[in-house]
Amino acid sequence: MADKISLASNFIQNAIEEDLKNGKYTEGVHTRFPPEPNGYLHIGHAKSICLNFGLAELFGGKCNIRFDDTNPAKEDVEYVDSIQADVKWLGFTWDDRKFYASDYFGKLYDYAVQLIRAGKAYVCDLTGEEIRQYRGTLTEPGRESPYRNRSVEENLELFEKMKNGEFENGSHVLRAKIDMASPNIAMRDPVLYRIAHTEHHRTGNKWCIYPMYDFAHPLSDAIEGITHSVCTLEFEDHRPLYNWILESLGFDVNTRPRQIEFARLNLTNTVMSKRKLRLLVEKGYVSGWDDPRMPTISGLRRRGYTAKAIRSFCEDIGVAKSNSLVDAGMLEHAVREDLNAKADRVMAILYPVKVVITNYPEGKIEYLKADNNPNSDTNRFVPFGRDIFIESEDFMEEPPKKFFRLKPGGEVRLKYSYIIKCEEVVKNDDGSIKEIRCTYDPDSKEGGATAGRKVKGTLHWVESSTALDAEVRLYDYLFKTDEKGDTPDDFLSAVNPDSLKVIQSKIEPSVKYAAAGTKYQFLRQGYFCVDNDTTFEKPVFNRVVGLRDSWAKEQKK
DSSP states (O other): OOSOOOOOOOHHHHHHHHHHHTTOOTTOOEEEEOOOSSSOOBHHHHHHHHHHHHHHHHTTOEEEEEEOOOOGGGOOHHHHHHHHHHHHHHTOOOTTOEEEGGGGHHHHHHHHHHHHHTTOEEEEOOOHHHHHHHHOOSSSOOOOOTTTTOOHHHHHHHHHHHHTTOSOTTSOEEEEOSOTTOSSGGGSSOEEEEEOOOOBTTTBTSOSEEEOHHHHHHHHHHHHTOSEEEEEGGGGGGHHHHHHHHHHTTOOTTTSOEEEEEOOOEETTSOOOHHHHHHHHHTTSSSSTTOTTSOBHHHHHHHTOOHHHHHHHHHHHOOOSSOOEEOHHHHHHHHHHHHHHHOEEEOEESSEEEEEETTSOTTOEEEEEEESOTTSOOEEEEEEESEEEEEGGGBOSSOOTTOOSBOTTOEEEETTSOEEEEEEEEEOTTSOEEEEEEEEETTOSTTSTTTTOOOSOEEOOEETTTOEEEEEEEEOOSBOOOTTOOOOSSGGGGBOTTSEEEEEEEEOGGGTTOOTTOEEEETTTEEEEEOTTOOSSSOEEEEEEOSOOHHHHHHHO
16 A cells, blocks of 8 residues: 555645535545546556545545457557556555456446336437537527437337347437537437447447447446546546436436546646647557656656655645646656666666776775665775776866866766776877876775875776676657747647667666666666566666756755
């Protein structure tokens, strides 16, 4: 189970408190997380997960997981499995309360028949395009279907034939009979059932008609005893339909579910649409749903984001009634806050240049004590020898005035080690640097006679003969954005061509047997995570996030 959720007071919480105060829902608060298994969950779903499970925990209630599996053409068991894994990874459990809308297909059919018998639903032969044309606009009322006034008996007969597979896809639908002149287009005789001769991942070919979300959702909530159906703002216009269905079928207003909408999460430099994310996968812009550039929970997990950081982020952004755009830096800040406290420090050289310490004994390797994390008392020992690697950017032949790293004739301290002085630069035929030759002060390490001698620069390094060759994947935002952070309508044109850079680097040997998912802070570089592709022969690291926290600095201004 996750750490206890600490929800800031919000309008949904206040609404629930008011309901309980007024004597509603005496059996207790019961929420649900209802994903459609047609793709992997993303960071926006994480907000909904934290909210629904958090509200249940706050009020001592229960939260179900229910798969809205009413569209078999787009659904797959792979997505069902990934959704469960993501919810568990975030730290939540549904105990024995895992349900599927398909569990209720029989009941939903009976409810549809009940509406037909009450004269509140009818079978319509209009095509999908004709239904849209008859629906009207925001300023013009819709037109009634020529099939709207069929008799109850005819509608019952046609609906049964739909169920029995006697009609082709698209030839008939079941529609609610409400009001074609309603100012709310969602109430203009919406479709409740459609024909789909498609095998379902759970029910096989038992059914060839499937309920629409707007019909299945309120009834599934009611069947499960859900008290508060929390959903995003795009369903606000559908709330009257939600209530109409429950009222028309006789559910008590004091016990039936109450729909409450909140603002969905919109994050800069990415997209929050499973349809668009699927296109990125299918068109090869990313390697899969768990590509570390993706905003999917599995992608964030693989990149190295932690469940605690995501929950903290969801808590920090709060619950609002109006949509807004959240800076991706806020999520990165939450990750830094968590990893700073728990990630071990190691030395890695992303762009190595060789340094030869000419007065150090050739063939000698000594092991120097290094801190794992400032927040712990644990240590490790790193090898040091005559040949080492430093970052290429830490040396300049003609440095600016305030350059405090290595330069000809200059001195720096090697982290946990000695002071070295640059004596000579050896170059290749093309003018690039082959190696930097230095001397060291043997008494300058900890405990030595000159250990306290001050030099302005301190560099990280790795010993060359023991260093591991590592593949490092440097990730940037998947999308370029304009000043408002919005991607254009043709969202694929906004994909950042430089969102991934793969480099070959050197890293200290202490990480050789680290398991996939292990996080480190590379000194002076940022936070990195061992990727699933790693092997003992060649570790692979994903950059989780850099050290610089521009969002936190912005908040302090």
